[in-house]
Amino acid sequence: MYKNLRWKLLTVIVVFVLLFSPGIYPLLAHKYHLPIPGWLAAKQLKLGLDLKGGVHLVLRVQTDDALTIHTTTTSEQIREALKTAGINFSSIRVTGPTSFRVEGVPGDRDQEFRRLADDQTATTYDRNPVGGGSYDFAMKPNIANDMRDQAVTQAQQTIDRRVNELGVAEPNISRYGQSNDQILVQLPGISDVARAKEIVSTTAILELKIVEAGPVSTQEALLEKYSGKVPEDMEVVQAAASSGDTGFYLVRKVAAVTGQDLRSAKPTIDENNQPAVAFSLTNEGSRKFGKATGDNVGRSLAIVLDRRVISAPRIEQKITSDGRIHGSFTTEQVNDLSLVLKTGALPAGLTYLEERVIGPTLGQDSIRSGVLASVIGLVTIIVFLLIYYKLAGVNAIFALICNLVILIGLMAYFGATMTLPGIAGFVLTMGMGVDSNVLIFERIKEELAADRGVRAAVNAGFGRVFWTLLDTHVASLISAAFLFQFGTGPIRGFAMTLTLGLLANLFTSIFVSKTLFDLELSRRTAATTLSI
Amino acid sequence: MQIFHNPNYNFVRWRYHALVLSWLVILAGLFAIWQRGIPLGVEFSGGSIVIVKFNQSPPENQQIRAALDAAMPGTGQNSIINSYGDPGLHQVMIRVPTVGEESGTNLSKTADAAVDALNKAGLGPIEATCKPGVTASCVAGREIVGPVVGKQLTRQGILATVLALGGILLYVAFRFQWSFAVGAVVATVHDLLITFAFLAFFRYDLSLNVIAALLTITGYSVNDTIVIFDRVRENLRGMRRDNIDHVVNVAVNQTLGRTVLTAGTTLISCLALFFFGGEVLHGFAFTMLVGVIVGTYSSVFIAAAIVIIWQGFAKRPGKLATSPAPGATAAKARRPARRRAS
Numbered sequence: 021m022y023k024n025l026r027w028k029l030l031t032v033i034v035v036f037v038l039l040f041s042p043g044i045y046p047l048l049a050h051k052y053h054l055p056i057p058g059w060l061a062a063k064q065l066k067l068g069l070d071l072k073g074g075v076h077l078v079l080r081v082q083t084d085d086a087l088t089i090h091t092t093t094t095s096e097q098i099r100e101a102l103k104t105a106g107i108n109f110s111s112i113r114v115t116g117p118t119s120f121r122v123e124g125v126p127g128d129r130d131q132e133f134r135r136l137a138d139d140q141t142a143t144t145y146d147r148n149p150v151g152g153g154s155y156d157f158a159m160k161p162n163i164a165n166d167m168r169d170q171a172v173t174q175a176q177q178t179i180d181r182r183v184n185e186l187g188v189a190e191p192n193i194s195r196y197g198q199s200n201d202q203i204l205v206q207l208p209g210i211s212d213v214a215r216a217k218e219i220v221s222t223t224a225i226l227e228l229k230i231v232e233a234g235p236v237s238t239q240e241a242l243l244e245k246y247s248g249k250v251p252e253d254m255e256v257v258q259a260a261a262s263s264g265d266t267g268f269y270l271v272r273k274v275a276a277v278t279g280q281d282l283r284s285a286k287p288t289i290d291e292n293n294q295p296a297v298a299f300s301l302t303n304e305g306s307r308k309f310g311k312a313t314g315d316n317v318g319r320s321l322a323i324v325l326d327r328r329v330i331s332a333p334r335i336e337q338k339i340t341s342d343g344r345i346h347g348s349f350t351t352e353q354v355n356d357l358s359l360v361l362k363t364g365a366l367p368a369g370l371t372y373l374e375e376r377v378i379g380p381t382l383g384q385d386s387i388r389s390g391v392l393a394s395v396i397g398l399v400t401i402i403v404f405l406l407i408y409y410k411l412a413g414v415n416a417i418f419a420l421i422c423n424l425v426i427l428i429g430l431m432a433y434f435g436a437t438m439t440l441p442g443i444a445g446f447v448l449t450m451g452m453g454v455d456s457n458v459l460i461f462e463r464i465k466e467e468l469a470a471d472r473g474v475r476a477a478v479n480a481g482f483g484r485v486f487w488t489l490l491d492t493h494v495a496s497l498i499s500a501a502f503l504f505q506f507g508t509g510p511i512r513g514f515a516m517t518l519t520l521g522l523l524a525n526l527f528t529s530i531f532v533s534k535t536l537f538d539l540e541l542s543r544r545t546a547a548t549t550l551s552i
Numbered sequence: 553m554q555i556f557h558n559p560n561y562n563f564v565r566w567r568y569h570a571l572v573l574s575w576l577v578i579l580a581g582l583f584a585i586w587q588r589g590i591p592l593g594v595e596f597s598g599g600s601i602v603i604v605k606f607n608q609s610p611p612e613n614q615q616i617r618a619a620l621d622a623a624m625p626g627t628g629q630n631s632i633i634n635s636y637g638d639p640g641l642h643q644v645m646i647r648v649p650t651v652g653e654e655s656g657t658n659l660s661k662t663a664d665a666a667v668d669a670l671n672k673a674g675l676g677p678i679e680a681t682c683k684p685g686v687t688a689s690c691v692a693g694r695e696i697v698g699p700v701v702g703k704q705l706t707r708q709g710i711l712a713t714v715l716a717l718g719g720i721l722l723y724v725a726f727r728f729q730w731s732f733a734v735g736a737v738v739a740t741v742h743d744l745l746i747t748f749a750f751l752a753f754f755r756y757d758l759s760l761n762v763i764a765a766l767l768t769i770t771g772y773s774v775n776d777t778i779v780i781f782d783r784v785r786e787n788l789r790g791m792r793r794d795n796i797d798h799v800v801n802v803a804v805n806q807t808l809g810r811t812v813l814t815a816g817t818t819l820i821s822c823l824a825l826f827f828f829g830g831e832v833l834h835g836f837a838f839t840m841l842v843g844v845i846v847g848t849y850s851s852v853f854i855a856a857a858i859v860i861i862w863q864g865f866a867k868r869p870g871k872l873a874t875s876p877a878p879g880a881t882a883a884k885a886r887r888p889a890r891r892r893a894s
Contacts (some may be wrong), residue, residue, distance in 0.1 A: 073634060073635070076634075076636070076645075176702075177704070192700045193700065194598065194697055194698040194699055194700045194702075195598070195697070195698025195699075196601075196695055196696070196697050196698065197695050197696060197697075198695070198696050204697060204698075376636055376637045377637060377638065378634040378635065378636055378637075378645065379634045379635030379636075379639070380634065381632045381633065381634050382832055384612075384613075385612050385613055385614045385830065386613065386614070386830045386831075386832040386833070388830075389828055389829050389830030389833070390825075390829050390830065390832075390833055392828050392829075393824045393825045393827075393828040393829035393830075393833070393837075394821075394824070394825070396824040396828055397820055397821035397822075397823075397824035397825065398821075400820045400821075400824065401817050401820060401821065404816075404817060404820070405817075408813070440761055440764065440833075440836070450821070451772060451814070451817070451818040451821070452771075452775055454814060454817045454818070455775065455779075455810075455814040455818075458810050458813045458814050458817075459779065459810055459814075462807075462809050462810045462813070465554065466806075484786075487782065488778070488779055488782040488783075491727055491778050491782055492774070492775045492778045492779060492782075494723065495720050495723050495724065495774055495775075495778055496771050496774065496775060498716075498719040498720060498723050499716035499717070499719055499720050499770070499771065499774070500716075500771075501719070502712060502715040502716035502718075502719050503712050503713070503716050503767070505712075505715075506708060506711055506712035506715055507708065507709055507712035508705050508708050508709070509701070509705065510760050510763070510764060511709050511712055511763075511767065514764055514767050514768075518771065
C-alpha cells in the first residue's frame, strides 16, 4: 500500500531543495554573510520600489518636436495641393515648431489659394497675409497646447510599455512639474540603469525611404547633380555611426513605410549569421511597402532610424509583408532595437533632467513593523494548529512552511518582484494553505467519527477534499490569469504571486501533506488511533 | 478537539434578513460615497512632491507621517516618503496628496502646508528655500506630480477585474450550475461593495495597497463560497428527496467547523497586521479585516441564499424537487438544470 512512499518522499525533498536555493538561501546568505555562488545571486528575489527603493528619473519631453512634425506634414500637404491645382508659388518653408510660410503666390490665383489653404488648415492654423503674395501660418494656441499635452501622454504610455517589456516590475510613471512637459519615472533596483535610460529615451522613429542618390562621402558631391540645392521633395540623411560606412544619402522626403506600419519586430539572425531585426507590417503597411518596392526594383531602400541611415539594401524584388533590418549590430543592440520598435516610437525626443537614487517608500520602520506583524500572525497560527490538531498540526505546519519555501523559490526563479501588493497575494495563499489543511483534517475527523478505520479515513479525507481543492484553486487560477493578461503594474504583480502560490499550495496540501500522513501510518502495523 | 459537535443551526432561515441587512449597508455606503466621494490616495489623485534637505540625519518616516497627520489629518498614512539621492545628503522626498479642493492648481499651498506641519512638530526649523552656503535644514525642491495610476490604468484594472469575475462565473457554471455561478459572483461583488462602504464610513483613502487587499478578498470570497457549494453538490447526490433549503443548510452546518477555523486563522493574521503592522499597512489590514468577515458571511447568507431563491423560482411550476446530481462530469448536470429552468 505504501510502496511508492520512498519516491514520494524523494520528490518532496528534491522540490524543497531545488526551490530553497534560489528563494530562501540568498536571503539567509545575505544576512549571515555566507558564500553565495554568482548564478544564485543573479536569480535571487527582487524587491520593489516600496521595499527597496530604486532610481528616480525626471525627463522632459521635447514637445516642440511633435509640433514641428505636424507643421512639416501640413506644409507638405499644402505643397501637394497647390501642385495638383497648378498654382505656382516660390517657396514653402517651416519657420518654427508651430509656423510655416508660403511665399510668392501670384495675385490672380490669390483667392483660390486662400480657399485651398483654408480647406487644409482652417481648424488648426491661423493664416496671416504678410504682403507680396506671402502668408504666415501659425498653429492656434489651444491646438498647440492640446498637441503638447497629447505628446506627453503618448510619451508616458510608450515609456510604460518599454519599461514593462524590459521586465522591470511595477515602475512608477507619472506627470511631473508645473510646466506640464515632464515625466517622472521611478524604477525599482535594476542592475543596468544606463541601458534602461537608453531604451527609455530612444525616439525610435523608423522610416523606410527610397534612395535617390548616394552614399557619397560629402554633401557637396551628393548635390552636384542638383546644382548644389536639395530638391524640395527630397532630403539629405547621414549614415549612422554604427552602420560601418560613412557618408550622405539623398532620399525622398515621404517615407515608403514608417514605424507606425509595423505589426511586430523581433531579433533574428541574417544569412551571414549576423544579428538583425525581423519585422512584419500591418495590412495597410504591406500594401504601401509592396507598391514602393515594386515601383523601385533595382534602387536602394534606406532604413532610417531617428534620422540616421542604418543600412540601404538594394531592392531585388517586390516585398510586401515582412522584412529585415541589417546593420553591424551586436546581439544586445538587436534586442534593444526590436524592443523599441515593438513598443512604438516616442512622439518627441526626451532629455533627462534629473537622476537620483531613492530609498524604499515603505521605510525601514514600516518594513520592520510589517515583518513583526507577519511573524506574530504566523506564530499564532502555528500555535493554534498545534493545539487544535495535535500531531496532525505538525503536518500542516510542515506543509505550510514547504508552501512558503516553494512560493518564494518560484518567485525568484520567474523573476517576480516582491512588493507589498505582492505580499497581499502571499497572505491569500497562506490563508488558502491553512484552509486546505483545515478542510482535509475536518473531513478526516468526520470520517473517523463515522467509525471508519484510520487509514480509510485518511484516504477518504484526502480523496473527497481533492475535488473541493481543485475547484477552489482552478477558479482562483482562472481569475488570476485574467488579472495577469489584462491588468497592469501592481495588479499583474498580485496575479503572478497568486498563481505561483496556488500551484505551490495544491502541491503541498495534496501531495506533501498526504505523504507525511502515509509516512506516519506506514510505521505502524495496526493503526487504530490518529492524533488529530 | 472539535469546536462544534454535529451543529444544526438554521442558517437558511435568516436569508431574507441578511439580504435586507446587506442592502442597507451597501446603500448607506453608496450614500456616504455620493456625499463625500471616495478619497483617492496620492497614487490615483496626484499631489505635490517636497524635497527637504535636513542638516543632520533625517527623522524616521514614522515621525514625518505623525507630523503630517497632526496638522493635516489623514495625510500621513497616504504620503509616500523616500530618502532622496545620496544618503549622506540627508534629503527626504515626501509625496503628499493634494489637500483641499482649491489646491489642485496651487502647488505651493499643499507643499507649504506639509513643510509647516514638519516645523510645527519640531522636526525643523526648515527654511523655505535652500540658499547656497547655508547649512540649516531647507526645502530643496517642490513640484506638482500627476497620478501614478492614471485614468487608463484604472480603466484597465476595472476591466481585468470584471473579466476575472466573468471567468469565475463560467467556471462555476461549468462545474456546478448556473444558480451556483450567479450566487458566487453576486456574493463576491457584494463583498466588494460592503468593503467599499466600510472604507467610506471609516474614511480610508483608496491607495494601491487597499486595491491589493480588495483583490485579495475577492479571491478569499470565491474560495469560501466554492467550499460550501462543493458540499452542497455532494449532498445533492445523497439527499434527492429533500428540498434545497434543507440541503444547503446541512452543507453549511457540515462545513461550519472549517469555516470558523479558516476565517479565524485568517482574521488572526489580519489583526496582527492591523495592530502591529504600522500606519502604512493600516488601510490594507482594515480592508482585509472587513473583507474576511464579510466574505465568510456572504458565502452562507448571500451565495447560498441566491442558490435557494433561484432554485425556488425554477421549481415553481410544481415539478418534484429533484435536483440533478452534478458530479465530476458537469455537462451531465448542466443539461437537466437548464431544461428545468425553461
